[in-house]
Amino acid sequence: MRRDVFQAIADPTRREIINMVAQQSLSLNAVAGNFNISRPAISKHIKILTECGLIVIKQQGRERYCEAKLQKLDEVSDWVEQCKIFWTAKLDALDKFLAKETAKTNKKLPVKKTKRK
Incomplete structure (x- = not known):
């Protein structure tokens, strides 16, 4: 199964x-x-991270070491930026609409005169 970086970061572990x-x-x-x-559970997480390209395993003597390769997180950053641009534009448009509606409503409301003492 081909995994992507979004699957990798979906899990808190x-x-x-x-x-x-x-x-x-x-x-x-x-x-x-x-x-x-368990160690097998960690191994499964490590396997997913290596399949996604977020870490590599390097053999040093008898030990295997994990090294981060964070370039793949650029995919997440790019996606978040696209969402930010989209929602900022939508929320700005909503803000303008609500400001216009509020202005219309304020013009229609009668002004109450108060008695001066």
Whole structure:
């Protein structure tokens, strides 16, 4: 199955793994040691992250180390930026519409005169 970066960041454990290995290269055992879940579960998360291209595994002697490759997160950033542009335009248009409607309503309301003492 081909996975994408959005699937990878959908899970909080995978997001935490990304944060950890973005700081420094960590062995698989070091990554697993930071969670209260089984080693096979961590391995599954690592596999998904490698399939998405967010981390690579490098062999150093007997240990396997995870290294972050965060360029793939540019896809997420680009998508978020597109959403931001779209919704900013929609909300600006709504704001203008509501301002016009409020102005119309204010013109129609009778002005109450108060008695002066």
